[in-house]
Amino acid sequence: MTAPILVVEDLVKRFPAGRSGAFVNAVNGVDLKIVPGETLGMVGESGSGKSTIGRAILRLTEPTEGRITFDGRDITNIPAHKMRPLRRDMQMVFQDPWSALNPRMRIGDLIAEPMKLHLDLSRSERENKTVDLATRVHLRPEFLRRHSSDLSGGQLQRVCIARAIATNPKLIVLDEPTSSLDLSVRAEILDLLSEIRQQTQAAMLFISHDLGTVKLISDRIVVLYLGSVVETARSQTLFSNPAHPYSQSLLSAHLPADPKAELARHVLEGEVPSPINLPSGCTFHTRCPVAIQKCSTHAPGPQQIDDPEHFANCLRISDGGNRILSTETS
Amino acid sequence: MSLLEVKNLRTHFMSRDIDNQIRVAEALNGVSFDLEAGKVLGFVGETGAGKSLTAQSICGLLRPPARVVEGRVLFDGQDLTAMPSEELNELRGAQIAMVVQNPRTSLDPLTRIGDQLVRIHQAHTGGPLTASRERALEMMTAVGIPDPKNRASAWPHELSGGMAQRVLIAMSLMNRPKLLIADEPTTGLDVTVQAQILDLLKNLTQRFDMAMIIITHDLGIVAHYSDEVAVMFAGTIVESGPVAKIFEAPSHPYTRSLIAATPERLQMGSGAKLGGQPPDLYNLPTGCHLRTRCVFAQNICTDTPPNREVGTDHFAMCHFAGRLPESGA
């Protein structure tokens, strides 16, 4: 097996909440692994900690506990100035391309900026590469002289992707990169990302709350609930055989764009509890339809399901009581 | 007679530019559709297509420089476009109710939610206060707000997004509307909350025999929650019909490209070219408004296409509707 490009172990992130000395338990002991060329999808509802994990991996937020190993190197505690050369190997694309780009800069300069920062290129080399990058993200060269206000959301997201791939990174973290885009534009951006993945073999962490999109683009998927991983599986496996009660209910709420697709609905009652006062034991026990007494006192660890890449953190895997739907979701 | 008949609705934005020349943005260009009681009509289309504007034009909620320049909106046989504004205000909130995307901005931050429900009931239905209070509790229960007696005294800022949306739906139901217009009611909410809200809306339309227009850009919502679909592009309904037919046999190139762009059908690495710039409403192309983006466009497309019937109750506004090649989007 190839050595992973990224290993996250027992990541914890707490934010201070108000003056009371309380904490927002945003991320609570997350383990992740991504191998080169792999796209790992990360799903979960808002507030489940997706963005915080993405930011912690890039050290845009300091982890409270845990270890992050990138390309064989422990980067958890390295100081900011040593982080800088690493940025060229780890890039990020955000949800909102409008606020990610400086409106005063020309598109060409925006695309060239990461190369200026991280690569030792002559001016003409950089200019050639800028045109080349624009072509790769299917932006016409005449856009290079314009400003971001002249471009549509989809075009701006292409600019952000061009910036992200400019330094040939080994890992790209994409946080809801298509969520603010219209359906057809979203399709084009996903297509572009898959093309880039083939060309560059960059690993991707693809964060999204859109299940259909994540299913399409990811090799493997992790499901988060209240800052913890509840299930990890290959993309197809997760959708055909979700094992964790939360994943089962989450996927049952997904609406495929096909009126003939049968929905095996299991709509959860109530709302996600506050991350300030995490429920004890399994944090899902307050809403879990198959919870047993032990669930409120014992935190479940990962249990292997049908294949060596499929794990679910649930105490009822062993007794088979983890199924919440009478029929299987498809 | 249908509950709602919209005929050739045209809404324009009129302004003057720096040279004092009148500029007209042709935002709605002849929108026509019917809706029966008890039915759910899904409106889809890209951002800026005119979905919200259609809803606002129907309800008389346009603000200058927007103006309905042509067309009629018959609700229960009455022409809303000809109705005096006091009468229309009375109708809206009573017989026609609207639920919008951002529930927080639609709630009065300084009034407890129970009082807001009572207030809208008093304004339109009147009667004793106790009856309004009872109705409020009944509707809060109907929309699945737990412990309604206590929740009635909550302030809007104390509610989660999903709960605020439920309150807004409860508010829209207070006066037993015949038509509910839900404009992106679940956009921005999580999928599990979305499922709760959509199940609720569907259930309510059946229970109270309401008609509903659900505006969304999510084809999954349309596929599973509407009976009929209207696909909008550049202020025109380019295709309409029963939901099963639209997905089985999309007959307008724009509908095809939308459906092809859904994650369920998207082929990665196909070099998908499905999007494109929306046309300039100040300077719409003559003929078919899709023609600069359409892979099927021919010379004839500079003429306005007819609205062809391609099946029972199924229409598409394209010169080649019903005759397009099987593949291609």
Ligand SMILES: Nc1ncnc2c1ncn2[C@@H]1O[C@H](COP(=O)(O)OP(=O)(O)O)[C@@H](O)[C@H]1O
């Ligand atoms: N800078 C911050 N200060 C305080 N709380 C934060 C901060 N950033 C995120 N949080 C909280 O951490 C939790 C996880 O947030 P986030 O990672 O943004 O979730 P997601 O991306 O899955 O929606 C949420 O409860 C959020 O309110």
Ligand SMILES: Nc1ncnc2c1ncn2[C@@H]1O[C@H](COP(=O)(O)OP(=O)(O)O)[C@@H](O)[C@H]1O
């Ligand atoms: N004040 C205005 N002047 C000119 N055009 C406007 C104005 N306000 C909105 N529009 C245009 O009206 C069109 C319809 O918008 P809307 O109904 O909100 O679209 P949708 O709800 O389908 O996303 C948009 O293309 C928008 O640009």
Ligand code: SF4
């Ligand atoms: S551990 Fe218990 S509460 Fe948690 S998901 Fe499994 S059955 Fe439900």
Ligand code: SF4
């Ligand atoms: S009328 Fe012409 S341009 Fe318009 S959708 Fe049909 S083929 Fe395309």
Ligand SMILES: [Mg+2]
């Ligand atoms: Mg986020």
Ligand SMILES: [Mg+2]
């Ligand atoms: Mg809208």
